Amino acid sequence: MASSDPTASGEGPASGGLLTSPATIRRGGGPLLLGVRHHGPGSARGVRAALEAEKPAVVLVEGPAEADALVALAGDPDMRPPVALLAHAVDDPGRAAFWPMASFSPEWVAIRWALDRGAAVRFIDLPATHTLAASDPTWSDGDDGEEGFAGGGTRIDPIAELAGAAGATGAAGDGAAERWWEDVVELCAADDAGDPTAPFEALAEAMGALREAYGDGGHPRDLVREAYMRIQLRAARKEFGDSVAVVCGAWHVPALTRKTTVAADRALLKGLPKVKTELTWVPWTHRRLARRSGYGAGIDAPGWYEHLFAAPDRPVERWMTKVAGLLRAEDHPVSSAHVIEAVRLARNLAALRGRPAPGLDETTDAVRSVLCEGSDVPLDLVRDRLVVGDVLGEVPAGAPAVPLQRDLARRRRSLRLKPEATERKLELDLRKDMDGERSRLLHRLRLLGVGWGEPAAGRAGTGTFRETWRLRWEPEQHVQVAEAGVWGTTVEAAANARARSRAEAATALADITALAEQCLLAGLSGALPVVMRSLADRAALDTDVSHLAEALPALARSLRYGDVRGTDTAALAEVAAGLAERICVGLPPACAGLDTDAATAMRERIDEVHQAIGLLPDAAGPADRWAGVLRRLADRDRVPGVLRGRAARLLLDEGRIADGEAALLMSRALSPGTPPADAAAWIDGFVGGASGGGLLLVHDERLLGLVDDWLTGVPAGAFTDVLPLLRRTFSEYEPGVRRTLGELVARGPGAGGAGHSTPGVPGFAATLDRERADAVLPLLHLVLGTEVMA
Known part of the structure; x- marks a missing residue:
């Protein structure tokens, strides 16, 4: 979560800078106030130089006050920035906020300096218990991504105001103010022999002038935060005297020197909403620091800034x-x-x-x-x-974490899955025990809403025993794990509980079947009985054939997993068989009289069911019944043309009808008495989509001749009506297929071919020469790496 410091609203320094520090003010021997710009290497260098010169007894850092208990972890050898303080509401883990720190962040440099030299460190910003209490109507999202008081008035950019006063003007968004800041503050050389705190007064005085002119600058929540900071500063001075250093946004420096009473500050804090919170350190990434990722006080070039600082x-x-x-x-x-x-x-x-x-x-x-x-x-x-850059920070194992996070960390270590900021591809062979456990872990996390891994398309032809994943760890996934912690203390227990809850709440049959598939993939034997009962109950009550058809593919895919994952799918197979039987009975009447849109949707359902039936165990029986359904669809005139054509094509692909019978169905569909729109829809169903229809026409010129003869005979008035559908059908073919079809059609009727007056197109035999076709099989087996079946 970004600080609400307005000086953090733009880009950080474009160079390391030699200026000792951007802002400080120390009057009458008071505390050392170091006004900084977040994530600036020049600011970080200046803070380190000033602290080394003054050697304060305590360093106060802008950050949630509850983080004092975690500050010692910053000195752990296993802590490597970028990291972030994460605060989340105990009862609502999704309500969370981050305070990121990189190696070049002034706050991180101040903390490490203090820990290395034995000085005390305390966080002095408003506690997260108030920051996260966003349910109160007086609170809303701040401009930098954290929750805060709703602001009123115009928000100003202090750097732009100072740059404008100095004459550095330019179009909005052209970076003129940023370049001025870099030139005047970050890139200016300083005399190393001089006072390291000398340059601070000027910028603090400039910020004071802005605060006098603009007040809170459109950030009224800052008044409350600064009141809390003043109270913490008074407490530190009471304990340590004036040996106190404060590292905060330069915008806040004038407010910390303002003369106010304790009573007035406490009055501003009275009645603030609260929520119970927990804090910890979590890894962060350079990419997440970039402003383009949505982090309000982010920077465009964290890798560049780290280089400048180091x-x-x-x-x-x-x-x-x-x-x-x-x-x-x-x-x-x-x-x-x-x-x-x-x-x-x-x-x-x-x-x-x-x-x-x-x-x-x-x-x-x-x-x-x-x-x-x-x-x-x-x-x-x-x-x-x-x-x-893709630098990912590290946090020691001793950092506080919810039980689910600890279990996930143990599982990751045992499975040798290291979180990485860069996306990487992970190939799994489910026949191996280690890869099988990795697969189950990633599927369980997906079911819990933790998006560490996403399934990806794998190598073709490798069967069901291979999976491909894209892995990438993002800081927000710590929040997702915290949210998932309400379901259990281990990944397996939480995933089982989450699946049972979803099964009881689901109303759509397709949702239940998809959940069953997830449970099998994740190996959730504890949730599967509940899911199966819900599936059986909803399948028995649902009479909509389209719903049944939408649900069957997930079940069919799930049945395949039992072989390679060793899961008992007997109950699932029984439900799938029942669904397939009901689809076979109810599909023909459900396809009659559909309009264009409904017929297109039903075509997709038919394709899915066709593939699913082939995956069912003992598929001969279901496959035979399904072939009978397709035959009835292909022969019924009341069924839309796109469905009749699709049924004929599926029957042809499965060898259920001969080529001559397919040609007969096509000639009937394209007869002169058929309306051109219906004929075009039949063609779309038969050879349209990504079904290899173009290659079918290339290699069976009898079918191509039927289409060509029909198309040339369409009346001129009807041609404009069928042209959009035909263009959509043929535009989905590969360019090479379209070119070959064009060459075949360009030869004209005189070139012959089945369906034309003169047989024998050059390069094409009248019938298939199976002996010549079989001659390519050894080469194909060699290329594909498959074994020749006896």
């Missing part, structure tokens, strides 16, 4: 070297001369633009021109891998 010297030269290494690894020709020239160009661009040092804009322009030779394609790779 580079001991010559940051531009080191950056160009990293870019060159990345491009070389991707086989782009980049030499040392390219690097030298890119550094020279970046410096020249900075001089031409009047900037004290090259920033991200200058280095990017230099990389594009020299290392990428003007192309944005490799530049996009640099932006993705280096400018943003």
Whole structure:
């Protein structure tokens, strides 16, 4: 969750900067107030220098006050930023907020400095118990993504106001204010021998002038937060005297020096809504820090900022070297001369633009021109891998977590599934015990709403024993795990409870069958009996054939999993057989008299049922009954043409009718007495869609001749009516298929072929030569890696 500091609303510094710190104010020997900009490497360097010079006894950091109990974990050797403080409501885990910190965040630098030197650390911002109490009508979403008081008035951008006062004007959104901030604050050199706190007063005074002119700047919630900060500051001074340092947004510095009474501050905090909360540290990612991901106080280039903060010297030269290494690894020709020239160009661009040092804009322009030779394609790779990056932080095992999170962490370690910020593909062979357990874990998490893994299309022809997953861990998934914790303390128990609850609440038959499929995939034997009872009850009561047809495919797929996963699917097979029987009985009358839209939807149901019936155990019986249903559909005039054509095509593919019979059905459907629209619909059902209809016409010129003869005989007035449907039908073919069909039709009737006056199209035999066709089988087996069946 972003801080509501208005100075965090824009991009962070474009360079590490040599300025000691952006803002501080220390009057009359009082506490050291370090006003910073969140996630700025220049600000972080300045904070570290100021703390090292002053060596305060306690460091107060802007952050939820309850996090004091977690601050020691920041010094754990296993803690690696970027990380974030996560707060969530105990009774409503989905109500959550994050406070991210990277290695270059001033707050993180202050915490680590204090822990390394034995100084106390305390968080002084408004407690999360109030921040998350969003149910009160006086609270609403703030501009930076966290919940807060509803703001009134115009919100201002302090940096834009200061830049405008300095004469740095430009069109809204063109970055003029950001460049001014970088040039004046982050990129200005400072005298290392001087007072490290000297530059602070100027910016604090400027912020004070803005607060006098604009008050809360359209952020009335800040008044409450600052009241709480003042109370915490008073308490720290009472304990430590003036050996106190405060690290907070520069916007808040004037408010912390304002003369107010304790009673007045407490009055602002009186009656705030509360909610019981829990806090912990969670891993964060550089990509999630990027503003484009929706994080309000984010930055565009976290990878670049980390480099600037970590580079001991010559940051531009080191950056160009990293870019060159990345491009070389991707086989782009980049030499040392390219690097030298890119550094020279970046410096020249900075001089031409009047900037004290090259920033991200200058280095990017230099990389594009020299290392990428003007192309944005490799530049996009640099932006993705280096400018943003996929760094994923780590949190020690001792960090507080809900029981479900701990069980998930144990399961991940035992299955060697490491969370990663980059998306990776995981191939599973379900015949292996380890891969089978991985599959069950990922399916259970999906059922719980934790989107760590998403099924992906795998290699063709590998059967049901293979699965392909795309894995990517996002920080929000910690919240999803916390939400799922209400269902149980282990992943298996929670998934079983969640599945039972969904089964009892589901009303649609298709939802129940999909849930049954999920339970089998996830190996949830504890939930399957409840799901099966709900499935049987709803299947018995549902009389809508389209609902039954929609539900059967999931059941048929589930029956396949029993073989490879060792799951007992006897009860599921009984329900599936009953559904198939009811579909066979009820489908023919349900297909009569349908309008165009209903017929199109029913065609999809018929395709799904056809595939499902082939997967049912002992499929000979169901398959024979289903073939009889298709034959009745193909012969009935009251059935829409698209369904009759589809039924005929399915029968032909299954070898239930001969080629000559298919041609007879087509000739009847395309007879002169058939309305052109009905004939076009029949053609669409027979050869339309991704069903290989184009290849069927290529290799069976008798059918192509029937279509061609019918099409040339359509009256001119009716042709414009059937043209859209025909164009849709044939436009779905592959370009090569369409080209071949065009060549065949261009030969005209004189070229012959079945259905034409002169037989024998060049390159095509009158009948199939099976001996020549079989000759290609050994080569196909070799290419596909399959065994030749005896």
